[in-house]
Amino acid sequence: MTLKKSIVALGAIAALASTPAHATGMIAGATFPEQIVQELTAVEQYATQAQQLQAQFQMVYNQAMNLKNLPDQIWPNIAGQLQSLVTLVGQAQGLTYASQNTAAGVQAQYGVNGQSYQANLSQWNGNLTSQIQQALNSYGLQAQDFQTQQQALQQIQNASQSATGRMQVLQAGNQISGMLVNQLQGLQQTIMTNSQVELNAVGAKNAQDLQKNQINQSFLNGSTGAGFY
Template identity: 50%
Template sequence: MKKHTFAILTAGLFGGVAVTPAHAGGGGMGAILGATFPEQIIQEVTLGNQYAQEATQTAQQIQMLYNQTRNLQSIPMMMWPSISGQLMNLVNVIGNAQGLSYATANTAAAVQAQFGTPSGLLPNYGASLQQWTSNFDNQIAGVLQTYHLNSNQFQNTQMTMSMIEQMGQSATGRLQAIQAGNQLAGIAANQVQSLQSDIEAGNQAELNFMAMQAHSMVDQSNTVTPALNAPFAPGAF
């Protein structure tokens, strides 16, 4: 679902209803300072779409480079800048997607803290995002192990980029990097697309639930206010 569709839906559902800023209960990548929950939820969907596209494009570029080198016994240094550049893009895509998963889980927890726990999809939403992160990490570790790379040396973006630079210093390392990178890029494209689909479904459910709860509070207020403002009838007490 596109960003403007979510925006129109949100305006209709929450018109006139005050909603707490999203950053008050969470944080993480993608959080908008001062944004309300609906605004944060829309931003997460937008980022999910963006990262899915970036993951697909990066996988395609790495696949092209891999195809150019697959019959080579070693990769010449002149090809390394193109390869390392795309591998750096892949590192950023993976980091951004994992950060978005954490941020979205934080938002889901904050929504439940303010509006209560819904039935159906949402109670397991945060757990499913955590499971996505765990599965992705395990797949990455599996690929690194296949190519005899120590996953402890790829714990964060800075360490990973440093390792890529080190691998570029030898023909064997460059070949190892493009082979592992090509496999990781394919996994990342599939995983980030899965995350994007989960966020669209989960965040739509969040909006629906929040709207239902917010309108319920408004209805209760509209019922109580006339009674409080009604004039007392003589002899009522």
């Protein structure tokens, strides 16, 4: 069994025994184990999407370099890839915020020290933003014009008005997509490692609570042994 499968299995077991304590993350009303498994699944999906998107960018980029220009007929495809890239970056950043909330909740309820994990997630976001800004600036684009998803999509639309603009955003998108693959692989490993720790803590606490409940129930049922009455 792979590490990812073992964590998902552990999460399923923990979820069955969970008290109705809920996280405030990606799923409304989800228990902490459900939330943790959802975050683990999401980062795996995002990492796969990044790899697929990077391959598409590289193919179009190589085609443009071989032709020495960017044919108008392939721009709609490139624009779609750029929009997907913008969306994926936003989703990945949203995932780190949700994971920080989950870590804080697990720490508060189960005593797991998640401060280092939360700091790593925050640092990941900062590194991603910095690398995107550097890529944009290196191709003559203004990073401050891409600070939100809406701004980024508008800039892609603006770039479509000229051959130079189209080439600039293609080059930047190609570099950012490659960087995002590496970043998401690192994020996936971070989330997997800490998911194991969190679910172990949740499972241990739930097992302890279950044992206490069984003892209390036995006491109430008068089954603690002869001579009780």
